[in-house]
Amino acid sequence: MSTPARPASGRGTRVRGTRQAEALASVLGSLPGFLSAQQIHAELGRRGERIGLATVYRHLQVLSEDGRVDTIREASGEILYRQCRSEAHHHHLICRVCGASVEVEGRAVEQWAAKVAAEAGFTAVDHTVELFGLCPRCGTP
Amino acid sequence: MSTPARPASGRGTRVRGTRQAEALASVLGSLPGFLSAQQIHAELGRRGERIGLATVYRHLQVLSEDGRVDTIREASGEILYRQCRSEAHHHHLICRVCGASVEVEGRAVEQWAAKVAAEAGFTAVDHTVELFGLCPRCGTP
DNA sequence: CCAGTTAATGAATATGATTCCCACTATCGT
DNA sequence: ACGATAGTGGGAATCATATTCATTAACTGG
Numbered sequence: 001m002s003t004p005a006r007p008a009s010g011r012g013t014r015v016r017g018t019r020q021a022e023a024l025a026s027v028l029g030s031l032p033g034f035l036s037a038q039q040i041h042a043e044l045g046r047r048g049e050r051i052g053l054a055t056v057y058r059h060l061q062v063l064s065e066d067g068r069v070d071t072i073r074e075a076s077g078e079i080l081y082r083q084c085r086s087e088a089h090h091h092h093l094i095c096r097v098c099g100a101s102v103e104v105e106g107r108a109v110e111q112w113a114a115k116v117a118a119e120a121g122f123t124a125v126d127h128t129v130e131l132f133g134l135c136p137r138c139g140t141p
Numbered sequence: 142m143s144t145p146a147r148p149a150s151g152r153g154t155r156v157r158g159t160r161q162a163e164a165l166a167s168v169l170g171s172l173p174g175f176l177s178a179q180q181i182h183a184e185l186g187r188r189g190e191r192i193g194l195a196t197v198y199r200h201l202q203v204l205s206e207d208g209r210v211d212t213i214r215e216a217s218g219e220i221l222y223r224q225c226r227s228e229a230h231h232h233h234l235i236c237r238v239c240g241a242s243v244e245v246e247g248r249a250v251e252q253w254a255a256k257v258a259a260e261a262g263f264t265a266v267d268h269t270v271e272l273f274g275l276c277p278r279c280g281t282p
Numbered sequence: 283c284c285a286g287t288t289a290a291t292g293a294a295t296a297t298g299a300t301t302c303c304c305a306c307t308a309t310c311g312t
Numbered sequence: 313a314c315g316a317t318a319g320t321g322g323g324a325a326t327c328a329t330a331t332t333c334a335t336t337a338a339c340t341g342g
Contacts, residue, residue: 016289016338037329052292057329077218077299078328093261102261108253113272116245120234125274131254133266159309159319179299193321198300218328219299 023049024059025083033099034072034080034092072130095135104131164190165200174240175213175221175233213271236276245272 027043035043041056060081063069070084072092084090086103089110094101109129117125133139168184176184182197201222204210211225213233225231227244230251235242250270258266274280 018290018338020291054293054330055291058290061330073214073218076328077214077220079218093258093263093266095263096265102263104257104261106253106257109250109270112247112249112253116247117234117272117274120243120245121277121280122234122236122243122272122274123280124237125234125272127270127272129250129268129270131258131263131266131268133258133263136262139262139264161320177299191321195301195321195323196319199319202301217299 020049020051020055021059023047023051024056028063028069028081028083033101034082034094035099036074036078036080040081091129091131093131093133095138096132097134097138100135100137161190161192161196162200164188164192165197169204169210169222169224174242175223175235176240177215177219177221181222232270232272234272234274236279237273238275238279241276241278 023044024040027040027047031043037053037057037060040060041051041053044051044056060069064071064081067087068083069081070092071082072080072094074080080099082101084103088105090103090105091109092101093104106129109127113125113127117123164185165181168181168188172184178194178198178201181201182192182194185192185197201210205212205222208228209224210222211233212223213221213235215221221240223242225244229246231244231246232250233242234245247270250268254266254268258264
């Protein structure tokens with residue numbers, strides 16, 4: 001036997017372990033900032049993996065639905081993806097220039113949101129909070 | 142003379158007072174929530190104004206650049222527009238169901254953002270904050 | 283180890299919002 | 313009223329993302 005099966009993702013997923021899924025995970029795991037689907041696709045090509053753009057989109061969609069990658073929307077409307085460390089709810093501080101990002105937690109924001117919502121009589125409140133700026137490297141020429 | 146000119150927007154804008162601009166302003170002024178360009182275009186048609194979609198987009202773009210309307214991005218990526226009361230910086234609490242919105246200020250959030258950014262060494266930090274929930278009417282069946 | 287089952291792939295095509303093009307029209311200064 | 317020119321609008325262009333469907337290949341039972 002030699003534990004033949006499950007060469008891929010390892011988990012008890014209903015997903016087949018494919019070369020493409022592994023390559024995508026590898027890229028997400030090795031690059032630090034937020035990337036667009038197209039950038040990820042390009043990086044895959046650069047690494048010699050010839051993977052269809054549709055497949056990249058498909059995987060990213062599933063991964064983000066499962067909460068395994070976080071997404072933000074750029075000013076242009078393009079979606080950027082990033083594999084995140086913490087499972088817990090958090091926000092991002094993102095460099096406008098290089099895309100580097102820091103995960104930040106926002107207890108203060110959660111509380112503020114809850115208070116404001118309650119005052120207005122709103123329920124089931126969700127929120128989006130993202131911070132954009134210049135990281136130390138890009139902001140200090 | 143009889144102060145003939147300036148039939149349109151009134152302000153010292155460099156924009157010509159056109160029928161289309163007035164109609165658009167009228168729609169924005171009379172509808173309460175956030176609307177997509179297409180919804181606004183449809184409403185204009187409903188009111189008997191035959192205005193090109195391109196013109197609607199053009200005006201909305203200028204208005205939002207001038208800060209005369211606020212914009213948010215729906216989950217689908219579509220941009221929603223709304224004429225806002227206050228010139229001052231503010232955020233929105235928006236009903237997921239009916240689109241109604243309340244303007245909220247977020248001193249607490251601004252301060253939190255500034256602090257978090259400073260700690261990470263980021264500069265020139267900007268932020269996006271939007272709250273989505275169910276308004277009193279839509280949340281209480 | 284092999285063949286069959288079926289999910290996964292990907293090239294091409296579709297979609298849908300937004301923008302661009304450009305000939306035509308209407309506003310405003312004179 | 314006239315002319316310069318900003319504004320208009322129909323349609324084509326763009327661009328990210330979704331979908332289709334025939335083909336490929338990952339797992340599974342034998």
